[in-house]
Amino acid sequence: MIISDIIYSIIIMTIACFLGVFISNLIFEFSLIQLISKPIIPIMKIANLPTILSIPTLISIIDIRGGLSIISSIKDKIDDSVVISYKLVTRPFSIIPLLLRNYLPISIISLGLFTGSFYIILIFISALISMIIGIIYGRLKIKKSYNLELISNNKEKRKIDTIKNSLNLAIDTTKKIIPKYVIIISIISLLISMGFFNIISDKLDIFIRQFGFSSSSTLLISIHTISPTSSILTAGELLKNGLISIKECLLALLIGRLLFIIVMDYPRHSFPFYVSFFPVKLAFKLVTIEIIINIIITPILMIIVYFLIP
DSSP states (O other): OEEEEEEEHHHHHHHHHHHHHHHHHHHHHHHHHHHSSSHHHHHHHHHTOOGGGHHHHHHHOOOHHEEEEEEHGGGGSSHHHHHHHHHHHTTTTTTHHIIIIIIIHHHHHHHHHHHHHHHHHHHHHHHHHHHHHHHHHHHHHHOOOOOOOSSSSOTTTTTHHHHHHHHHOOOOOOOOHHHHHHHHHHHHHHHHHHHHHOOOOOOHHHHHHHTTTOOHHHHHHHHHHHHHHHHHHHHHHHTTTTSSSSHHHHHHHHHHHHHIIIIIIIIIIIIHHHHSSOHHHHHHHHHHHHHHHHHHHHHHHHHHHHHOOO
16 A cells, blocks of 8 residues: 555545534534434334434445444443444445445446346345344343434524534544544555565465365455455456356355455454544454354355355
């Protein structure tokens, strides 16, 4: 990761955190929450989550960083179980930008309409299963009710005072998050430059080949572990040339996706990302739980492919 990439990431994170907290507080203070969050509030209630968390859920549809920055701003008022349940329950919402920006255009164009659409549906099904697990987790672990406000709600305030308070909270929250993010992203960049993750990937490639996958499947799994986009593009070429079946292709992509999550995505991206918002212990819990859930979900998705794709 070059210096310009690091600076760009820091700038984007700063903007997302600031705007996320600022906009959410304005929504709350001007009493717009009931209007725009009605479809999400029932889901929050089912999972025993505070209904106020419907605001970061909506914002996460646009940018997950903005949503998490709001959660970070009220972390001292809620238990870890609330954060964990929220993160799982809101997975179908936070995955929308990823599907629209990355999976949808690349998968449809490379894999074709049927295979690409089926793969996207599988990814969204995994998000829905995460939501179900999050609801169950919330009902089991969240025992008390929360009456939260993002900032003090005083209807007598002038609009200019409300805007000033929202700005101050957004600035304070951003100041807490960004220094931690800079430290973590610097450490990860150093590990990347030292080739740490490439060594892990090479060892994993040797491990995969021992399980008797076809050469085409092994190729897709290995590439996906490093670069999901490159794997999907490669899968498209293999399909066009008849070197792999649709079923084998989808199974390989799902296995590769799981390995990418475990080996690359969570160590390099998700854990540093969570640490910038939450204490290390909670960040570790989030990563561990999400890895376990993906390990559970992937065989379910593979069974769907096995029985529905000829």
